[in-house]
Amino acid sequence: MNDRLRRFKGLLALGIRRQKGRVLFLVGLLAVLWAGWVLFPPLMYSSTEQPLKFSHLVHQGKDAALTCNDCHPFRPDGSFAGIPSIKVCADCHGEAIGTTPDEKRLVEEYVTPGKEVPWLVYSRQPMNAYFSHVQHVKTAKIACEECHGDHGGSDELPPFQVNRISGYSRAIGGASTAGKAILPTELMRMDTCAECHEKNGRRSSCLECHK
Amino acid sequence: MKLTRRDLLKLAGGGAVGFMFSPIPWKLLRDSSVWTQNWPWIPVPARGPVTTRLTACTLCPAGCGVKVRCVGGQPVSLSGIPNDPITRGGLCAAGIGAHHLAWHPARALRPLQRVVAGRPGEFTDVSHDGALAQIASAILGARGTVAILDEQPGRAISAAYREFLSALPRGAYLAPPAVARSSLAVLRGLYARDPGPLGHDLDSTRLIVSFGAPVLDGWGVPGAVARRVADGDLKVIQVEPCQSATAKRADRWIPIRPGTEGTVALGLAALLVSRGMADPAFLKGDVAGYLDALRGFQPAYVKEISGVDEATLTSIAMELTRSTPAIVVGGGDAGGGPLPRQDEVAIQALNLVLGAVGRKGGILARQGGAVDSFPGLDAAPPPMDIADVPDGSLDVLILDASSSGSALSWPVVASKLAPNALVVSLSPVVADGARYARLVLPTPSPMTLATDVPGHPDAADATLRMAVAFGTPARAAVDPVVFLNRLGTAVGIVRKATAAASMQDLVDQRIAAVHQAGLGTVLGTGDAPEVPVSSLSGASDLGKLLTDGGCWRNRGQADSPLPPHRITAIAAWMQPAPAVRDGYPMTLILTGSRGRAVGAISSPMLSKVDQESGLRQTGQMAAVNPRTAAAQHLVAGKAVVVQTPQGVLAARVKLDPGVPPDCVRLTVAPLLAPGRNDVDPLSLCAVTDRATWRLVEARIREA
Structure with a gap:
């Protein structure tokens, strides 16, 4: 066994010596590919934790049994309310219902003084992009999960990641590093929109979204 | 194992290849390109509530209704108003980008003075007071004419211009040929006495025969025409040498030799008269000379001159009599300059031959009331065609920045200027006439100044909208009314009828006059009911309706009596084939x-x-x-x-x-x-x- 191992090592060393150039080329190639695909992407983004821990799962679960529309409704004029205001939270959390420290902070720091929670919005689009929730949800009957993934079923909020150069949220900033969504929050990019429109035969002009 | 230089190069080579297949360069490139769009000095709308407001476009005389989507009070997108009763949702491409103009790189950021002997567009800074002193001095010392060129007459500020000029010994209120010599102005000249303003009643027209007018490319109220054509309610026959955008979309394009529009119109009239298809009322007018002239326009002659054969001519004539009500429009291409007057006369005479004037769906008497005039200035003359001004006679010319929508060649203006004439441009941008002016005084960009927007002057239905101000004008921009007030003080002119502290003040006076006249109705959008002006208790109610996107309208009158027509301008209608100049084939x-x-x-x-x-x-x-x-x-x-x-x-x-x-x-x-x-x-x-x-x-x- 040892002989075989020694012979293998010998042959390997011989091969490396003979193919030293090719091996070094391969090493350089693999090292940079690893750095580019593994090390580099996380460096591109800065992470910030949300001001409070929040569980969509708890709110959707048996006890609260809320639907998306209960906290993220459409206004009477058809526009989308987006992140709920503190008044919506105060409807249930005028006083703490549970025992978690974050709920306590919610009540003390935000509900009682009537201050809005400075949530960091993953899906906030740039100013040059126009997106109508009512067109997609009401008219096209697209489920919230199609674009937001299982965000509503998550037990905790992921960190808010911002591209250090462009300043855009990771969820919306152009094509993802791999060309496909890696994180569940990377579903709100222009490529995703274009792909879905193409698939559904809904070809749009530039000005439809970039007004 | 010793690493040689060659080994290091191979390692680096592998790294370089790996680099190209890694996301590093591409991601950096992409993100950097996004970063360049977000530099701190690039203006971005503030985050804020998304709201929608209705206003009116001021870029051309059509005055289309505009739906403005604002974020934090700042306009971010414009579109037509889908259920607008006048424009039917239409808005041209220029109108869609009107809110961008306040940020245009060519905008005037401060008062400018042309560099002595500099090229057009070469300026140096000057103070507002310095510029005003130069203008006042030039007006007080003028021996020739002092004029204001207004490409959109009919606005409240236009009335102020007229009153200011009427107080000067040699003041002239001017308009470009495309406005002062419009097709309908020519038609008014074919009556024994002026029938007053006329307008196209396009709501029920079934056929337009257009001699080069861009009927389907921004003509009139663009949305109104385009929607009727799209719905199949309106046919268009386009007669012109080139296949323009309108010719491509028209039901028929009749190509003709360049410069033969008048010949084709006369050929059509001759055919209609000779085949007994002319309106009997037309033949009762003073048209003997015209009918004599028509005898020269037999189909063979028309074909020789224009290239249009008898069969084509006959088919147009048949279509004109079959698809009633039909109208014939001239005016020519917006970039090609106005048609010669004799051609316009020939084209407009066709409307009389067809009996299109005074008929619903044709050309009606316009009842503009307080929108076509201004209280206290009723007797003021209409604008003078700048082409009628004697060459070299203008000592001072003030250019208003409004646009008629058609091109005005600068040599036309330049030929009227005296040596060392002072040209002043009141313009938000250094472009067009402003490039040739000696002084440029910045005025508020479109959508940053509240103003009145009278609808298209060639429409039978008189309309009035309000353009709402979004945001504040640039710091150096001067309200044209304030400029006129300061200039009046400097040269000793006090305006009475149009005395106002600001544009808003002047516009309020016009709204009060419209309310006092009690004519017309205010149209809302969608299901909003039409509100008669006479039912409104005060001018402020009318002002509020207009500011909220309403449109005042007074219908043209089909049964309005017209004076007898008289066509005498028959000289030079017969034309030889154009000669070819040596060297320019x-x-x-x-x-x-x-x-x-x-x-x-x-x-x-x-x-x-x-x-x-x-x-x-x-x-x-x-x-x-x-x-x-x-x-x-x-x-x-x-x-x-x-x-x-x-x-x-x-x-x-x-x-x-x-x-x-x-x-x-x-x-x-x-x-x-x-x-x-x-x-x-x-x-x-x-x-x-x-x-x-x-x-x-x-x-x-x-x-």
Whole structure:
């Protein structure tokens, strides 16, 4: 066994010596590919934790049994309310219902003084992009999960990641590093929109979204 | 194992290849490009509530209704109002980008003074007070005429201009030929006495025969015409030499030889009269001379001159009598200059032959009331055609920044200026006439000044809307009313009828006058009921309705009595075939889309969407017929020089079978880089026949 191992090592060393150039080329190639695909992407983004821990799962679960529309409704004029205001939270959390420290902070720091929670919005689009929730949800009957993934079923909020150069949220900033969504929050990019429109035969002009 | 230099190079080579297949360069490139769009000095709308407001477009006289989507009170997108009763949801491309103009790179940020002996567009700074002192001094010392050129007469500020000028010993209120000599102004001249304002009643018209007018490319109230054509309610026959955007979309395009519009119109009239298809009421007028002249326009002659054969002529005549109500419109292409007066007379006489005047769906008496006049200024004369001003007679000329939508060649204006005349431009941008002015005083950009918007003056239904101010004007911008007040103080003129502290104040006076007259109704959008003005308790109620997007309208009158018509202008109708000038074997034809056929500015979005993508040509594309190109050995895309006796323009060849043989077509469009290397195609044209610049002799050669 040892002989075989020694012979293998010998042959390997011989091969490396003979193919030293090719091996070094391969090493350089693999090292940079690893750095580019593994090390580099996380460096591109800065992470910030949300001001409070929040569980969509708890709110959707048996006890609260809320639907998306209960906290993220459409206004009477058809526009989308987006992140709920503190008044919506105060409807249930005028006083703490549970025992978690974050709920306590919610009540003390935000509900009682009537201050809005400075949530960091993953899906906030740039100013040059126009997106109508009512067109997609009401008219096209697209489920919230199609674009937001299982965000509503998550037990905790992921960190808010911002591209250090462009300043855009990771969820919306152009094509993802791999060309496909890696994180569940990377579903709100222009490529995703274009792909879905193409698939559904809904070809749009530039000005439809970039007004 | 020893690493040699060659080994390190191989390691680096592998790294370089890996680098290209890693996301590092591509991600950095992409993110950096996004970063460049978010530099701190690039203005971005503030985060805020998304709201929608209705207003009116001020870019051309059509005055279309506009739906404005605002974020944090700042406009971010414009569109037509889908259920607008006048425009039917239409809004042209220029209107869609109106909110970009406040950020245009060519905007005037401070008062400017032309560098002595500098090129057009070369300016130095001057103070507001310094500029005002120069203007006042020039007006007080003027021995010739002091004039204001207003391309959108009929606004409240226009009334202030007129009153100011009427207080001067030699004041002249001017308009460009496209406005002062419009088709309907010519038609008014065919009556024994002035019938008053006339307008097209297009709601029930079934056929338009257009002699070069861009009926489907921004003409009149663009949305109203386009929607009726799209619905199949309105047919269009386009008679013109080149296959324009309208000719492409019209039901029929009748190509003619350049400059023969009048001949074709007279040929049609001769056919209608000879076959007993003329309106009997027309024949009762003073038209003996006209009918005599028509005898010369037999089909054979018309074919010889225009190239239109008898069968085509007959088919148009049959269509005109079958598809009633029908109208005939002239005016010509927005970039090509107005039609010669004799051609317009021939075209408008056709409307009388058809009996289209005074008939619903034809041409009606317009009942503008307080919108077509201003209280206390009823007796003021209409604007004078700048072409009628004696050459070299203007000592001071103030250019208002409004646009008629059609091109105005600067040589037309320049020929009227006295030596050392002072030209002042009140303009938000340094473009178009402002480039040639000695002083430029910045005025608020479109959408940053509340003003009245009277609808299209050639529409039978008089309308009035309000343009709402979004945001504040640039710091150096001066309200035109404030400018006029300060100038009045400096030269000792006190306006009484139009005395106002600001534009808003002046507009409020007009609204009060409309309310007091009690005519017309206010149209809301959608299901909102039509509100008679007489039912409103106060002018403030009317003002609120208009500010909220309502549109005041007073219908044209079909049964209004008209004076007897008289057609006497028959001289020079018979025309020989145009002679070819030595060395210039071709004819230059200029075209342009309405609203953008000016050497002015355009939203950068529009230059991306249509000019850079080739949807619309710029002046740098010379379109020629493939047969002409073959004969002259011109190849598509090749660099050429278009030369006329007035100048040269470098261009690239474009082959277009829609251009007549032996002609070259250039497009008048907003310059991509005003004041730099772009040459305005209008500068190639000689101004002839009272400010007309059609049919210029030209030649084309390889660059």
